[in-house]
Amino acid sequence: MEIREDGQSVLKMRIFIVLLINLIAGIIVGSFVQWNISLQFVLLGLVGILIVLAGIRNRGSGLFLRGKILIIILFISSMLVMSLQMPKQHELEIKDGNFVAEVISIPMHTKKQIRCLMQVKSASDGKIEHDINLRVLGVFWKDSAENLDLHISDKVQVTGKLKAMPPAYNPHQFDYSKYMRNKAVYYSLEGQVSKMNLYANGSVWNFLRITKGWQQQFVHKFSNYIKDKNALNMASAIVLGYRTNFPSELTKIFSGTGTIHVLSISGMHIGVVFGFLMFCLGFMHRLPKGHVMQLIVILLLVWIYSSIAGFAAPVLRAAIMITLISFGRLQNKFIFSTNILAATAFFILLFDPHMLFDIGFQLSFTAVLGITLFYPLLSEWLPKTNSFFMPVQKAILVCISAQILTTPLTLYYFHQFPVYFLIANLFIAIPSTLLVWAGGVLMISPIEDVNNGLGVFMEYTLKYSVAVLSWIETWPFAIIKNTFMNLVLVAGSYLTLLLILSAAYHRMKSYIIIGLIGLLFIIVYALFQRVHDMRYIGLHIYNVQKNIAFSYIQKGEILVFADKDSLDDKSLQYSISGDLDHYADKANQRFVSLKDIQHSPIYIGIDPKVQVQVGEVESHGFQIP
Secondary structure (H helix, E strand, C coil), X not given: CCCCCCCCCCCCCCHHHHHHHHHHHHHHHHHXXXXXXXXXXXXXXXXXXXXXXXHCCCCCCHHHHHHHHHHHHHHHHHHHHHHHCCCCHHHHCCCEEEEEEEECCXXXXXXXEEEXXXXXEEEECCCCEEEEEEEEEEEEECCCCCCCCCCCCCEEEEEEEEEECCCCCCCCCCXXXXXXXXXXXXXXXXXXXXXXXXXXXXXXXXXXHHHHHHHHHHHHHHHHHCCCHHHHHHHHHHHHCCCCCCCHHHHHHHHHCCCHHHHCCCHHHHHHHHHHHHHHCHHHHHCCCHHHHHHHHHHHHHHHHHHHCCCCHHHHHHHHHHHHHHHHHHCCCCCCHHHHHHHHHHHHHHHCHHHHHCHHHHHHHHHHHHHHHHHHHHHHHCXXXXXXXXXXXXXXXXXXXXXXXXXXXXXXXXXXXXXXXXXXXXXXXXXXXXXXXXXXXXXHCCCHHHHHHHHHHHHHHHHHHHHHHHHHHCCCCCEEECCCCCXXXXXXXXXXXXXXXXXXXXCCHHHHHHHHHHHHHHHHHHHHHHHHHHCCEEEEECCECCECEEEEEECCEEEEEECCCCCCCHHHHHHCHHHHHHHCCHHHEEEEEHHHHCCCCEEECCCCCCEEEECCCCEECCCCC
């Protein structure tokens, strides 16, 4: 993108931006509509009428009206696409019986379960059989020593039950049902492994099965040369996008330093691979039409690598953008970054509308949009340095530009802000780049000595990187925690940033003043909400299924009572930790196990005037305002 001397908006070439906005609007509206067959037919009829109107040639403003009609058609069509991905009533008539389903994701094995995404093809209750097409989460309990070996595209016959995804029962609890709905999964199919039979082996030529097989083969190869388990997990995640049973302590370190994006293949990784391939295949320029051949080979390898990584949202975004930009440059066409970004998002959402609600999709596109919009401004405002420091300055500005637009979403989803994100990202940039290069060579190298050397290099690089990031995490005020934002604040933040951005490009001081006032209001409102939460007093009783858990909250301190051994119990962490963190820091959360007080009551209180008796239905001086 270029800064133009006339100060025109960066949205000058906006065809895909307009299309994307309408597509997103239709997807959002369609996700909230209560669909039925009558409404679908009405909208289909309306689309047909609009298509006829768009085909009629009018004089004067005909072209303008035709454009508006096409936009409305796109809006309604995106709503209809969302309706087609939601469960149909006839697909839910049989909820307990025999089902035939196809495996569409790599099965995850735990001690007690096998879990995978499945596409249910038919359902029967012994009397009636329906052909259906319903995506579900398969959850199968290991009730015997039998262990069914499943692969992508295998079809199984299972006796089980279709169950609606249970909602989050506790305040501020992670809503797994909403998370799965955003992946077009509304039901789970639950059963026992002993009641599963392999109905038909999947095709060995299934593309997804082939690429996932390659991924697992490469992970196995990595395990032969990287001996440290944590280093192996990180290498598999960074190079191959393979994250299974990833250690929570490592996730915490990368999350706390703002470098969590390194642990999943993102646009940065695809860019590194693209640059590495450009360097390795530079000799092809000497051949006739060599630059075309080089580009075709590189893009083919980039897409193969993206498929091995599982086509996650950031990977798809980077692969499509690189493809579009590469062909544009090949034809000496002007590349307009914002429009290219919008076109990439448009094509992805056209293929999978539910991708809009994917956190990775949102963070990836807002990060690149931030770089596209804010980097030119920041580089223009800052004085130029000498050529030696120019790469460092560029890296700093890129990191800040990406962080500007991702911060509201980060605070909304993760409730924390890493203060030293800039230092951590500048540090991890070089090791992560070297790891992708080394991992890429290790994937294809047949030479044992080279593989051993690469394995040792990757292992020590990862250990060193984690040690430095752990040290950064211990710095004073390294993480601003419990920064809870709602959707209103997120929308207000982006509106404020839009005003500031418009003012900067149009040189309008009034917009800057309005934007800064809006930003100040958001900060004051967020602080007011935080103070309100820290002064809260109340008793919370939680739904933790068969267990008991409740808490007494008083002005930033919490007493938690549960029939578990500690707050580190996984079920408590999942069910109530979000609510506890909302009102108090970890250091101010005290735990009392109900197992220790079953026989004799004890009195516990935060305030000396407030005593809570646990063990009998009785309280002394205990009042909830």
